[in-house]
Amino acid sequence: xxxxxxxxxxxxxxxxxxxxxxxxxxxxxxxxxxxxxxxxxxxxxxxxxxxxxxxxxxxxxxxxxxxxxxxxxxxxxxxxxxxxxxxxxxxxxxxxxxxxxxxxxxxxxxxxxxxxxxxxxxxxxxxxxxxxxxxxxxxxxxxxxxxxxxxxxxxxxxxxxxxxxxxxxxxxxxxxxxxxxxxxxxxxxxxxxxxxxxxxxxxxxxxxxxxxxxxxxxxxxxxxxxxxxxxxxxxxxxxxxxxxxxxxxxxxxxxxxxxxxxxxxxxxxxxxxxxxxxxxxxxxxxxxxxxxxxxxxxxxxxxxxxxxxxxxxxxxxxxxxxxxxxxxxxxxxxxxxxxxxxxxxx
Amino acid sequence: xxxxxxxxxxxxxxxxxxxxxxxxxxxxxxxxxxxxxxxxxxxxxxxxxxxxxxxxxxxxxxxxxxxxxxxxxxxxxxxxxxxxxxxxxxxxxxxxxxxxxxxxxxxxxxxxxxxxxxxxxxxxxxxxxxxxxxxxxxxxxxxxxxxxxxxxxxxxxxxxxxxxxxxxxxxxxxxxxxxxxxxxxxxxxxxxxxxxxxxxxxxxxxxxxxxxxxxxxxxxxxxxxxxxxxxxxxxxxxxxxxxxxxxxxxxxxxxxxxxxxxxxxxxxxxxxxxxxxxxxxxxxxxxxxxxxxxxxxxxxxxxxxxxxxxxxxxxxxxxxxxxxxxxxxxxxxxxxxxxxxxxxxx
Numbered sequence: 001x002x003x004x005x006x007x008x009x010x011x012x013x014x015x016x017x018x019x020x021x022x023x024x025x026x027x028x029x030x031x032x033x034x035x036x037x038x039x040x041x042x043x044x045x046x047x048x049x050x051x052x053x054x055x056x057x058x059x060x061x062x063x064x065x066x067x068x069x070x071x072x073x074x075x076x077x078x079x080x081x082x083x084x085x086x087x088x089x090x091x092x093x094x095x096x097x098x099x100x101x102x103x104x105x106x107x108x109x110x111x112x113x114x115x116x117x118x119x120x121x122x123x124x125x126x127x128x129x130x131x132x133x134x135x136x137x138x139x140x141x142x143x144x145x146x147x148x149x150x151x152x153x154x155x156x157x158x159x160x161x162x163x164x165x166x167x168x169x170x171x172x173x174x175x176x177x178x179x180x181x182x183x184x185x186x187x188x189x190x191x192x193x194x195x196x197x198x199x200x201x202x203x204x205x206x207x208x209x210x211x212x213x214x215x216x217x218x219x220x221x222x223x224x225x226x227x228x229x230x231x232x233x234x235x236x237x238x239x240x241x242x243x244x245x246x247x248x249x250x251x252x253x254x255x256x257x258x259x260x261x262x263x264x265x266x267x268x269x270x271x272x273x274x275x276x277x278x279x280x281x282x283x284x285x286x287x288x289x290x291x292x293x294x295x296x297x298x299x300x301x302x303x304x305x306x307x308x309x310x311x312x313x314x315x316x317x318x319x320x321x322x323x324x325x326x327x328x329x330x331x332x333x334x335x336x337x338x339x340x341x342x343x344x345x346x
Numbered sequence: 347x348x349x350x351x352x353x354x355x356x357x358x359x360x361x362x363x364x365x366x367x368x369x370x371x372x373x374x375x376x377x378x379x380x381x382x383x384x385x386x387x388x389x390x391x392x393x394x395x396x397x398x399x400x401x402x403x404x405x406x407x408x409x410x411x412x413x414x415x416x417x418x419x420x421x422x423x424x425x426x427x428x429x430x431x432x433x434x435x436x437x438x439x440x441x442x443x444x445x446x447x448x449x450x451x452x453x454x455x456x457x458x459x460x461x462x463x464x465x466x467x468x469x470x471x472x473x474x475x476x477x478x479x480x481x482x483x484x485x486x487x488x489x490x491x492x493x494x495x496x497x498x499x500x501x502x503x504x505x506x507x508x509x510x511x512x513x514x515x516x517x518x519x520x521x522x523x524x525x526x527x528x529x530x531x532x533x534x535x536x537x538x539x540x541x542x543x544x545x546x547x548x549x550x551x552x553x554x555x556x557x558x559x560x561x562x563x564x565x566x567x568x569x570x571x572x573x574x575x576x577x578x579x580x581x582x583x584x585x586x587x588x589x590x591x592x593x594x595x596x597x598x599x600x601x602x603x604x605x606x607x608x609x610x611x612x613x614x615x616x617x618x619x620x621x622x623x624x625x626x627x628x629x630x631x632x633x634x635x636x637x638x639x640x641x642x643x644x645x646x647x648x649x650x651x652x653x654x655x656x657x658x659x660x661x662x663x664x665x666x667x668x669x670x671x672x673x674x675x676x677x678x679x680x681x682x683x684x685x686x687x688x689x690x691x692x
Contacts, residue, residue: 100509104516149682160505161682164448167512168678171453175617175671178542183662271516318528324520331517335496338509 021285028298032079035305039075043067043312077202078308078322079301081267084214084259086300087221089274090281090293091256094228095249096147098159099279099337102330103139103260104271106166110173111142112264117177117191121184128209128265136213136261142169143257194268198321199308202266210262217258218297224252225289232287270323272330273300279337303329368635375643379427382650386423387415390658421550425612426649426666428556429545430619432564432609434645437620438627438637439567439602442574443595444507447681450621451606454511457615458518459489460607464614465522465540469529479555479611486607489514490599542667543616545653552612563604564642570598571636617667618674619648625681648673 041052047064054061055068085103092101092108103109115138119125125134146169150162181191227248230238235245263270277299278292285291304322307329311320387403388394394402394411401408402415437450451457463485467473473481493514497507522540539546567574573594576584581591606620627641652673653666660669 105512149679152683160509163509163512164453165682167453167515168448168682171617172671172675172678175542175668176675179664179668179672182664182668271520320524321527324524327517327520331513334513334516335510338506338513339496339499 021291024284025295028295028302032298032302032305035302035309036075036079038309039078039305040068040071042309043071073202073204073207074199074308075305076204077199077207077266078304080207080210080214081199081263081270082273082301082304083297084217084263084300085270085273085304086277087218087293087297088256088259088263089276089300090278090289090296091221091224091228091252092274093278094231094289095252095256096162097231098162100159100163100275100334102272102275103256104269104273104330105163105170105275105334106143107146107169107173108139108143108166108257108260109264109269109271110170110177111145112136112139112261113194113269114138114173114177114180115141116265117180120187120191121180128206131265132210132213132262135265136258139261139264140257142173143253143260145169147253198270198323199267199304200319200321206266210266213258213262217255217262219255220251221255221259222293224248224255225293228252228289228293232289268323270304270326272326272334273303275337276330276333277303279333364633364635368631368640371631372639372643375640375647379643379646379650382647382654383423383427386426386650386654387419390414390419421548421553422545422653423650424550424553425548425556426545426653427646428553428560429543429609429613429616430646430649431642432556432560432605432645433616433619433649434623434627435560435564435567435638435642436602436604436606436609437622437645438624438641439574439598440620441624442578442637443598443602445578445580446508447621447625449508449511450624451602452615452618452621453515454508455493455513455515455518456486456490456511456603456606457610457620458515458522460486460603460610461540461615462518462522462525463607464611465525469525475552476555479559479608482611483559483604483607486603486610487600489518490603494599539614539665539667541614542665542671543610543614544665544667545613545649546665548612556608556612559604559608563601563608566597567601567605568638570594570601571638574598574638575636614667616649616652617671618678619645619652619670622648622670622674622677 040056041047041049047055047068051062051064052068055065056072059065089102092103092106093099095101112135115134116125116131119130119134125131146162146165149169150158150165152161177191181187227243230241230243231245231248231252233241238248239245278296281292281295281299285295304326307325308322311322311325314320384396384399387399388396392414394415398408398411399415402411403420408415436456437452440449440451440454440456441447460482464478464482467478467481471481493507493511496514497510499506526540573584573589576587576589577591577594577598579587584594585591609616623641623645624637626644627637630644631637631640648670649666652669656664656666656669
C-alpha cells in the first residue's frame with residue numbers, strides 16, 4: 001500500500017533492500033516458468049504428457065501433438081505481448097506521472113488499431129512489416145494527441161484530464177474504425193476478431209517480423225529507467241538535477257509507443273495489462289524504475305499468460321479472448337485505484 | 347443601495363427577456379425538427395409530394411406512396427425522433443448533474459450497460475420486443491447504481507464517478523464484443539447496431555416502449571428542472587437553495603437512465619448524441635433557461651439528420667451511429683480542449 005501511494009506524491013523513493021528484491025525476482029521468474037508450462041499443457045483438448053513432450057521436440061504426428069504445436073507460438077506471443085504491455089504501462093505511468101496511465105486507457109492501442117484498419121481497408125497493406133509500421137505510426141500519433149489534449153489548461157496533465165482525453169479519443173477512434181470497416185464486408189470478419197484482442201491465432205511467421213521492433217522498444221524502455229527516476233521527483237527538481245525533462249519524456253514515450261504499436265499489430269488492442277502490472281510490482285519492489293521496469297515486463301508476461309489460460313478454461317469448449325479477460329480483471333483494479341486515491345490527487 | 351428601488355423592475359424585465367429568448371429557441375428547434383421530419387418523409391430515393399405524405403400519415407392508402415412512406419420512412423423517422431429526444435434529454439441531465447460535459451452516459455458506461463443487457467437479452471436469452479427494453483432499463487439502472495456506489499466514499503465526487511464509469515464501460519464493451527463474437531448467426535449489420543446504433547428496418551410498434559419511457563422517465567426529469575438548475579450551480583449552493591441533493595440526484599439518475607436505456611434497447615447506443623446535445627444546447631440557449639427541452643430537440647435533429655445523411659448523402663449506406671460518431675469526434679476533441687483551457691463546466 002505505502003509504496004504504491006507514493007506514486008501520487010513521489011517525493012521519497014521507497015527503499016527496498018536488494019535481497020528482498022532478489023527474492024521477489026526469483027519468485028516471479030518461477031511463476032513465469034510455471035505459467036509457460038501450464039500454457040503449453042492446458043487447453044480445450046486434454047493431451048497426454050507423452051504427446052506434449054513429442055510436440056515440444058517438434059513432432060506433429062497425431063491430433064494431440066498438433067494441438068500442442070499450436071499452443072507453442074501462442075505461448076511465445078503471450079509472453080512477448082504481455083512483457084511489452086506491462087513495460088509500456090510502467091513507462092507511461094512514469095512519463096505522465098499518472099497512476100491511471102495504460103496504453104489501452106490512454107487510447108494508444110486504439111490509435112494503433114485505427115491506423116491498421118485504415119491501412120488494410122484503403123491502402124491494401126498485407127505484409128507483417130507494413131502492419132507494424134502502420135500500428136506504430138498510429139500509436140505515436142494518438143499518444144501525442146491524447147497527451148497534448150490532456151495537458152492543456154490549468155494543472156497540466158492531471159490523471160482525470162488524461163484519462164478523459166484517452167477515453168474520449170478511444171470512443172471516437174472506435175466509431176471511425178466501424179465507419180471504415182462497415183462498407184468492406186470482405187475484411188470485416190477478420191478485423192472484428194482482431195479488434196477484440198487475442199493471442200489465439202498466433203504463428204511464428206507473424207511473430208518474427210515484429211521481433212526487431214520489440215527488441216528496440218525493450219532496449220529504449222529499459223535504458224530510460226534512470227531518467228524516469230529523475231522525472232518521478234517532479235519536473236523542477238529533475239531539471240535542477242541536470243535532467244533534460246522534455247528529452248527524457250520523449251525517449252520514454254518512444255520506447256512505450258514502439259512496444260504498444262508492435263504488440264497491437266499482432267494481437268489487436270489489449271487493455272489493462274499495462275495498468276495492473278506496474279501497480280502490483282510497485283507494491284512488491286518499490287518505485288525504483290531500474291527494478292520496476294524489468295519486473296513489470298516479467299509481471300506483464302505472467303498476467304497475459306494467466307489471462308490466456310483462464311480464457312481457454314472457463315468457456316470450454318469455446319475460448320474467451322484474452323482481451324475480454326484482461327478487461328474483466330483490469331477494470332475492477334482500475335476502480336480500486338480510483339477509490340484509493342484522494343480526489344484532489346486525481 | 348440607490349439601485350434598490352429600480353432593481354426589482356430590472357430583474358423582472360431581464361427575466362421576461364430571458365424567458366422570451368428561451369421560448370424562441372424552443373420554438374425554432376421544434377420547427378427545425380418538424381421541417382427535417384417532413385423532408386425525410388417526402389424525399390428519399392423517390393420524391394413524394396407533401397400532400398401525399400400527409401394522406402399516408404392520416405391513414406389513407408395511397409398507391410405508390412403507402413409502402414415507401416408508411417412502411418419505410420415513417421417508422422424510421424418516428425424512431426429517430428424518439429431516440430434522439432431520449433438521448434438528448436438523458437445526456438444533458440447527466441452533464442448538468444455532474445457539471446461536466448464529458449460525464450455523458452456514452453462515456454461513463456450507462457449506454458454500454460444498457461447495450462450489453464440488450465445484446466445479452468436478444469442473443470443469449472432470445473427475448474423480443476418490449477421485454478428487451480425492460481431488461482435494458484433494469485440493467486442500465488443497475489450499472490448506474492453500481493457506478494454511483496463504487497464512486498461514493500465520503501460523498502460522491504464527480505471526478506471519481508467519471509473515472510469509475512470509464513472503467514465499467516470498458517468492461518461492458520468487452521462483454522458486448524464477446525457476446526457478439528459468439529452469436530450463432532453472425533450478422534454484421536445487426537452487430538453494428540449494438541456497436542454504433544442504427545434505425546435500419548424499424549417498425550412502428552417499436553416506438554411504443556420508447557414513447558412510454560419518454561412520458562414516464564422524461565416526465566420525471568422535466569419535473570426536476572428546478573433541482574437541475576440549482577445543481578448546475580454546485581452541490582453546496584443547491585443545498586443552500588433548499589434542494590435535497592442526494593434525493594434529487596437519485597431521481598435524476600433514474601429518469602435519465604430510464605430514457606437512455608430504453609432508447610438504447612431499441613436503436614443501440616447511437617454514438618455521441620447524448621454527449622453532443624447538451625453542450626450544443628448550452629451554446630444556443632446561453633443562460634436564458636433550462637437546457638432539458640432544447641437539448642432533447644437537438645438530439646432529435648442529430649439523429650434524424652444523421653440518419654438521412656447516412657442513407658442518402660454519403661457514398662454507400664451507413665447506420666446513423668457512424669455518422670454521428672464521425673461528426674461527434676472532432677466536436678468532442680474541441681470540447682475537451684475548451685473545457686481544459688477554461689477549467690469551467692458546461
